[in-house]
Amino acid sequence: MRDDFPRYLAKELDAADPLAELRDRFVINDDNLIYLDGNSLGRLPAATPEFLSRLVRDGWGSDLVRSWPTWIDWGRRLGDRLAAHALGARPGEVVVSDSTSVNLYKLAGAALDANPGRSTILVDAEDFPTDRYILQGLARQRGLTLRTLPSDLDQGLQLDTLRAALDGDVALVVLSAVSYRCGALLDLAAINALARQAGAYVLWDLSHAAGAVPVRLTDSGADLAVGCTYKYLNGGPGAPAFLYVRRELQATLRQPIWGWFGQRDQFQMPADYEPAPDLDRFLVGTPPILSMAALDPALDVLAEAGIDQVRQKGQRLGELIVELADAWLTPYGFELASPRDPRRRGSHVSLRHPEALRISRALTEAGVVGDYRVPDRLRLGPAPLYTRFVDVWDALDRLRDIAERRVHERMPADLSRVT
Ligand SMILES: Cc1ncc(COP(=O)(O)O)c(C=O)c1O
Numbered sequence: 433m434r435d436d437f438p439r440y441l442a443k444e445l446d447a448a449d450p451l452a453e454l455r456d457r458f459v460i461n462d463d464n465l466i467y468l469d470g471n472s473l474g475r476l477p478a479a480t481p482e483f484l485s486r487l488v489r490d491g492w493g494s495d496l497v498r499s500w501p502t503w504i505d506w507g508r509r510l511g512d513r514l515a516a517h518a519l520g521a522r523p524g525e526v527v528v529s530d531s532t533s534v535n536l537y538k539l540a541g542a543a544l545d546a547n548p549g550r551s552t553i554l555v556d557a558e559d560f561p562t563d564r565y566i567l568q569g570l571a572r573q574r575g576l577t578l579r580t581l582p583s584d585l586d587q588g589l590q591l592d593t594l595r596a597a598l599d600g601d602v603a604l605v606v607l608s609a610v611s612y613r614c615g616a617l618l619d620l621a622a623i624n625a626l627a628r629q630a631g632a633y634v635l636w637d638l639s640h641a642a643g644a645v646p647v648r649l650t651d652s653g654a655d656l657a658v659g660c661t662y663k664y665l666n667g668g669p670g671a672p673a674f675l676y677v678r679r680e681l682q683a684t685l686r687q688p689i690w691g692w693f694g695q696r697d698q699f700q701m702p703a704d705y706e707p708a709p710d711l712d713r714f715l716v717g718t719p720p721i722l723s724m725a726a727l728d729p730a731l732d733v734l735a736e737a738g739i740d741q742v743r744q745k746g747q748r749l750g751e752l753i754v755e756l757a758d759a760w761l762t763p764y765g766f767e768l769a770s771p772r773d774p775r776r777r778g779s780h781v782s783l784r785h786p787e788a789l790r791i792s793r794a795l796t797e798a799g800v801v802g803d804y805r806v807p808d809r810l811r812l813g814p815a816p817l818y819t820r821f822v823d824v825w826d827a828l829d830r831l832r833d834i835a836e837r838r839v840h841e842r843m844p845a846d847l848s849r850v851t
């Protein structure tokens with residue numbers, strides 16, 4: 433037991449937590465496992481297995497193809513639920529479809545077509561790999577220039593860096609609202625305004641923000657966004673992603689993958705493609721109904737909590753990680769690798785240590801699942817819907833114990849099987 437921040441204080445924080453009861457709405461069958469990887473794959477909501485099995489038995493098993501009239505709009509229906517409970521968008525602006533990578537390709541392509549005569553795309557040099565790769569491909573296909581914005585590994589992209597890069601040739605800026613590595617949270621409204629003034633579109637990747645911070649797409653003046661639903665939204669492994677297109681842009685933007693779900697009057701099956709007049713034009717093909725359906729019970733829990741409460745608790749959990757890491761881990765060579773100000777962070781916190789990979793493995797063996805990210809980061813991602821303050825306390829305590837006893841030195845240091 434440590435005297436500087438005794439465990440009972442964490443217990444007191446849990447006792448006062450208005451979201452504490454929601455932990456029971458998730459499947460937690462190993463109370464010794466401390467799960468701090470909700471920023472990679474969220475936990476299974478307790479209602480999901482029965483919900484899905486009913487859908488499989490009744491919808492698929494009994495009603496068969498007669499279910500399609502119900503299923504066909506689920507991308508839009510769930511998009512509206514996401515818009516209302518997590519993204520701050522209006523009805524008809526968010527749809528669930530495809531993967532984040534594919535949605536990024538579609539919306540980046542649409543923005544580039546809508547900004548002819550400009551030939552530069554800007555991306556954060558430290559953005560998640562798939563975003564950079566998709567843009568590298570698009571730039572190559574279209575003969576455009578992809579410029580990477582230097583960004584601090586611990587603090588994220590600085591506004592001045594973007595401001596300086598926004599010249600009259602920039603067609604599109606792609607940024608993550610919350611950085612996957614350090615968790616830095618960008619100011620969406622300020623960046624949207626800056627880009628609009630410069631005549632560029634901004635396409636936001638909300639993967640690490642959705643379900644963790646209130647995004648407020650409409651109020652921030654955002655035009656385009658994508659993001660995944662398997663992290664803080666708890667939609668399950670490979671759950672389909674979402675995309676957002678501001679209502680005023682939907683009739684003019686066109687995306688490059690012309691599938692039949694994007695077609696106007698889809699079931700008239702005309703000879704030539706003509707995009708639907710609204711958000712449907714950003715769809716491509718048949719939605720994965722079973723994976724998509726898992727979002728319903730997951731969103732029920734989020735709706736009950738309220739995204740503002742989730743954010744408040746997320747900030748406090750992050751502050752506890754930082755406070756305990758400062759006090760207990762600094763002597764062992766750990767350094768905070770995230771913004772210190774909780775208002776400038778999403779839900780996860782990164783710690784830097786030269787032995788981060790082996791420490792992350794030792795931590796997993798000690799029953800605490802966080803993750804490792806190159807080059808030397810340990811990411812700890814508490815999820816306010818099910819992570820307790822005492823989990824954070826115990827996780828940091830075990831981390832300190834590993835460092836103290838140098839347990840990590842027995843772990844392999846190769847990158848195989850990192851996820
Ligand atoms: C910022 C960001 N974008 C995209 C992805 C993933 O995209 P996809 O679901 O297409 O693999 C992730 C995580 O995997 C991510 O962290």
Ligand SMILES: Nc1c(O)cccc1C(=O)C[C@H](N)C(=O)O
Pocket residue numbers: 471472473612613851
């Ligand atoms: N989507 C993932 C996957 O298919 C395998 C392993 C990890 C992931 C992740 O989500 C990683 C996560 N986006 C990250 O921030 O690193």
